Amino acid sequence: MTSQTSPSQPSVQQINAFREREARVYAKARPKSKKRFADGVAGFLDGVPMHWMLDWPMPFPMVVEKASGAAITDIDGIELDDFCLGDTGSMFGHSPPPVARAIRRQARRGLTYMLPSEDVLELGHLLTTMFGLPQWQIATTASDANRFALRVARAVTGRAKILVFNGCYHGAVEETFVRLKDGKPVNKPGLSGQFRDLTEDTKVIEFNDVAALEAVLAPGDAACVIAEPVLTNSCMVLPDPGYHAELRRITRETGTLLLIDETHTISSGLGGYTRVHGLDPDIFVLGKPIAGGVPASVWGLSAGVAERYSDYTRRKPWGYSGIGTTLSANPLQFACMKATLTDVMTAKNYRHMEKLAARLADGLSDAVARAKLPWHVARVGARVEFICAPGPLRNGAEAEAAHAPALEAAIHVGLVNRGCLIAPFHNMMLVSPATRKKQVDRLVDAFGEICGELAG
Structure with a gap:
């Protein structure tokens, strides 16, 4: 033997x-x-x-x-x-030729001026065609896009809390730096200068746990679930069959918005994991590769959330919204995103x-x-x-x-x-x-x- x-x-x-x-x-x-x-x-x-x-x-x-x-x-x-x-x-790839040409062309026309260029006339349609959501905004990083989108989620729901998954990664968004330790939510170790308890407004559960998802959203106090379709900035974790359908069902039943962050899972195929697998998010975020290597990101809203946010902005007091930066939505980003969506992301x-x-x-x-x-x-x-x-x-x-x-x-x-x-x-x-x-x-x-x- x-x-x-x-x-x-x-x-x-x-x-x-x-x-x-x-x-x-x-x-x-x-x-x-x-x-x-x-x-x-x-x-x-x-x-x-x-x-x-x-x-x-x-x-x-x-x-x-x-x-x-x-x-x-x-x-x-x-x-x-x-x-x-x-x-x-x-x-x-590094410096895709269509993007390099777009950079050269735009460099002769100015890099930033807080006004739209002609590329914007096509860009909104290209984003909707590629990713499905009808209303879009431009930011500079996925961290920014996620931060801005979470403000929108809280504004339209009137709720303070968000839900993240243990082991997730959403850039430098402070609220997402929590984890589970011995089954309890804690601030993620290693944060520089962290002085408040992030778990006061952030819930955290394990990915692929439908029962935990139902229980944590049942009180109806979460504005949004922010989720990668696949956990990626760790050892990769794929969703169980049917998990995303349950995530969408439970968020709808509890009035919780669903934000899908595709910054890493855009690798999944044309239109990202959302399009390939038929997800239906309320909010969609994509950073990193959207402009072929030039810093840029996008966040999109469903028609319903866009309408609710427009109503909110008409009622809110005048003043800085906390959404946007001076370099966001600059013409270099427009040119490179248009080239990427048209000739690179094919x-x-x-x-x-x-x-x-x-x-x-x-x-x-x-x-x-x-x-x-x-x-x-x-x-x-x-x-x-x-x-x-x-x-x-x-x-x-x-x-x-x-x-x-x-x-x-x-x-x-x-x-x-x-x-x-x-x-x-x-x-x-x-x-x-x-x-x-x-x-x-x-x-x-x-x-x-x-x-x-x-x-x-």
């Missing part, structure tokens, strides 16, 4: 040895980046222009010389197949992206199986993640438990040394219209080699 052993994780010693070896390889290959960045950049807090640049798991960040399509080149002349793509900001491009993403997911899954590791792979359209734990996962608590920072960091550096860049904060890979089959196959081969070394 042969004994059967369950797949096991690499040991701490294996992980550390692998990462130390890969760190040496990385540093040796990048003398210019090391010289210019290893000790930080003078004049910037902690040596970086944005703190999360320190979160890359490499020994020091590479300095980028250029990026084009689905590749990025550093100042040491090393070209990487880019599957991070600005963590979705460049989901359709059915043809999505077919290419999804075909190669399926190939990537299958290849990664095969590599995990060959190495006999207790991991799994998740995919939503053109977005793929490997997760260093068994799956599938069903909620934020399981996603948090599945996160393996040291192991994931080691794999990340190993992939960079083999010519492949993935997202630094989680194991996310995006396939763009510019991504080619040979790039996907290189990533699969590199991942397979690393799995074999870690499992050995």
